[in-house]
Amino acid sequence: MATESGNTIEALLEEQRVFPSPEEFAKNAHVNADDIFAQAAADPEAFWASVAEELHWFKKWDQVLDESDPPFFKWFVGGKLNITHNCLDRHLTSWRRNKAAIIWEGEPGDQVVLTYYDLWREVSKFANALKGLGVKKGDRVTLYMGMVPELAIAMLACARIGAPHSIVFGGFSAEALADRINDAQGNVLVTCDGGWRRGGIVPLKQMADEAVERCPTIESVVVVKRIGDEASIEMQEGRDHWWHELMESAGLRCEPEEMDAEDMLYILYTSGTTGKPKGIVHTTGGYSTQTYLTTKWVFDMKDDDVYWCTADIGWVTGHSYIIYGPLQNGATTVMYEGAPDFPGRDRFWDIVEKYGITILYTAPTAIRAFMRWGDEYPAMHDMSSLRLLGSVGEPINPEAWIWYHTNIGGERCPIVDTWWQTETGAILITPLPGYTATKPGSATKTFPGISAAIFDEAGNVVPEGGGYLVLQRPWPSMLRTIYGDPERFKEQYWSRYPGVYFTGDGAKIDADGYFWVLGRVDDVMNVAGHRLSTMEIESALVDHQSVAEAAVIGKTHELKGQAVSAFVLLKEGIDPGDTLLDELKKHVAQKIGPIARPDDIFFTADLPKTRSGKIMRRLLRDVAEGRALGDTTTLLDANVVDNLRGQYEDSEG
Numbered sequence: 001m002a003t004e005s006g007n008t009i010e011a012l013l014e015e016q017r018v019f020p021s022p023e024e025f026a027k028n029a030h031v032n033a034d035d036i037f038a039q040a041a042a043d044p045e046a047f048w049a050s051v052a053e054e055l056h057w058f059k060k061w062d063q064v065l066d067e068s069d070p071p072f073f074k075w076f077v078g079g080k081l082n083i084t085h086n087c088l089d090r091h092l093t094s095w096r097r098n099k100a101a102i103i104w105e106g107e108p109g110d111q112v113v114l115t116y117y118d119l120w121r122e123v124s125k126f127a128n129a130l131k132g133l134g135v136k137k138g139d140r141v142t143l144y145m146g147m148v149p150e151l152a153i154a155m156l157a158c159a160r161i162g163a164p165h166s167i168v169f170g171g172f173s174a175e176a177l178a179d180r181i182n183d184a185q186g187n188v189l190v191t192c193d194g195g196w197r198r199g200g201i202v203p204l205k206q207m208a209d210e211a212v213e214r215c216p217t218i219e220s221v222v223v224v225k226r227i228g229d230e231a232s233i234e235m236q237e238g239r240d241h242w243w244h245e246l247m248e249s250a251g252l253r254c255e256p257e258e259m260d261a262e263d264m265l266y267i268l269y270t271s272g273t274t275g276k277p278k279g280i281v282h283t284t285g286g287y288s289t290q291t292y293l294t295t296k297w298v299f300d301m302k303d304d305d306v307y308w309c310t311a312d313i314g315w316v317t318g319h320s321y322i323i324y325g326p327l328q329n330g331a332t333t334v335m336y337e338g339a340p341d342f343p344g345r346d347r348f349w350d351i352v353e354k355y356g357i358t359i360l361y362t363a364p365t366a367i368r369a370f371m372r373w374g375d376e377y378p379a380m381h382d383m384s385s386l387r388l389l390g391s392v393g394e395p396i397n398p399e400a401w402i403w404y405h406t407n408i409g410g411e412r413c414p415i416v417d418t419w420w421q422t423e424t425g426a427i428l429i430t431p432l433p434g435y436t437a438t439k440p441g442s443a444t445k446t447f448p449g450i451s452a453a454i455f456d457e458a459g460n461v462v463p464e465g466g467g468y469l470v471l472q473r474p475w476p477s478m479l480r481t482i483y484g485d486p487e488r489f490k491e492q493y494w495s496r497y498p499g500v501y502f503t504g505d506g507a508k509i510d511a512d513g514y515f516w517v518l519g520r521v522d523d524v525m526n527v528a529g530h531r532l533s534t535m536e537i538e539s540a541l542v543d544h545q546s547v548a549e550a551a552v553i554g555k556t557h558e559l560k561g562q563a564v565s566a567f568v569l570l571k572e573g574i575d576p577g578d579t580l581l582d583e584l585k586k587h588v589a590q591k592i593g594p595i596a597r598p599d600d601i602f603f604t605a606d607l608p609k610t611r612s613g614k615i616m617r618r619l620l621r622d623v624a625e626g627r628a629l630g631d632t633t634t635l636l637d638a639n640v641v642d643n644l645r646g647q648y649e650d651s652e653g
């Protein structure tokens, strides 16, 4: 099976060792026996209901799962709650009131610690500030910020008053931001005067200004002062408000809105198989329940843990596992603003030592970079506080797994390789530390109460072997729809195998029932753990005046997993050259964001197409990666690929 990442079972299986859960760890772990799995499998609804009981509800639900209108499933029907009550208020009546909720480290080394009480106070005040700007329950608020404490405060403030947040990653361009604001249609945008990245300033406010010009619904822009004078921004009278000024006059008390379990909590845009990003919709009750439990069990979260997830809150991992999951558990969650190599390549390990991090959750792309930089950087620091390691975002190659285990985990920390998606809201396939024996490269088995399988083309279960990863039963934190486009929701996820959720991932199941996720089988790439759509980048390229046609693929890359590689057909009479090449790369960065900038662009006179005119990206991948060509029976003109390959090899030198 061909996957977007070009991973093969053979490569994964070179590492054959199995790592049992360390006995010491198992002794005190939340989960260390298998009866939980059996119970959950026997009656998943009862299982999830018992988890939901651990949270605070203003009113208990009448029905756990409503399956009457598939695929529009509803969980905890009739229940009323507010996730911020579970993240904040609930902890104020215990000793946790003065416990650190968020420890924030700025890139330049500045630091902020917010206790649960502090966070509750700031959230309540900003919730009132939002109300003052006219935001009401149900209104969407876009957040376009760096990794600053105000981002956490703003998202929780939205949730407090029932205004769904739509967080747009600070690395996206003005244009990408405008598209997302216009899709969500809110009146308020929250941003920063800028962000720090490797000592430079990310001009968030300038980009926001540019975006808002194209967004007729935006009436107010709130600006956090992160940089100060150096940012040299302009505040537009009447539209722009400084965060700190709004906060000065905001009232301290803001009762949480009683949200229906199925009221929208947030929208998060992600790349799909078409050029247009999808607004993934998550609701309140099921999402609260599943992020709460997965955080507790997968990370074995205890009150004395210092937990650090290195993701950006602009992605789903930050939503579920920096903010909502950890705070519902009353945990201490660490947030870091900057890059892993600034000011030095030991920055992460410096933070681990400084705060005594016990649980670290990061991405394979980062681990591969650390590996390449060398063992000496982690060795500079005392990392004996670590007791558990996590991985997310893409398949982890066994070599990186072993390096992580040895150099970061000191061979004593279990590794949880967690598979999930923006759409799933929470972790679905993962080891439970203290229980599951791990195999490097495998996310192991489903979380209790979840059922996944491998299907073949025809929709038969593959008991052992490769195929498509599907989810057979609804789960509490599942996406409810694509914002404003229920048809696309049905089409995208529920049409390939009727009644079954199609993940878009290719995977294999082995004789022990372990899942090995290989990568996307659709036109979605995974570049340094970020999801990008080939079509979105192709549209950006074709948007340039010199380009007639473009095909984009994810080419296997040692560090990033995949790199963006583009094949471009120029318009008649346009000369290719290095200047144009740079211009096109810049053009893509400007249209989408620096993360989408192609690593290489190859000018060609033709693209391999099927007889029905579809570009055969798979063949382009074979060309780019120098592999023997796969199946070419549907190719219209075999010469195209031969010519292309010849030219490509020449250009690579």
Ligand code: WTA
Pocket (backbone or CB within 6 Å): 270, 315, 316, 317, 391, 392, 393, 394, 395, 396, 417, 418, 419, 420, 421, 422, 423, 443, 503, 504, 505, 517, 518, 519, 520, 526, 529, 530, 531
């Ligand atoms: C991939 C990130 C292998 C997969 C939470 C999925 C993984 C996509 C893993 C979702 C893993 C995520 N092993 N592949 N542990 N975790 N993926 O929406 O292809 O940004 O479909 O969510 O990342 O990416 P997303």
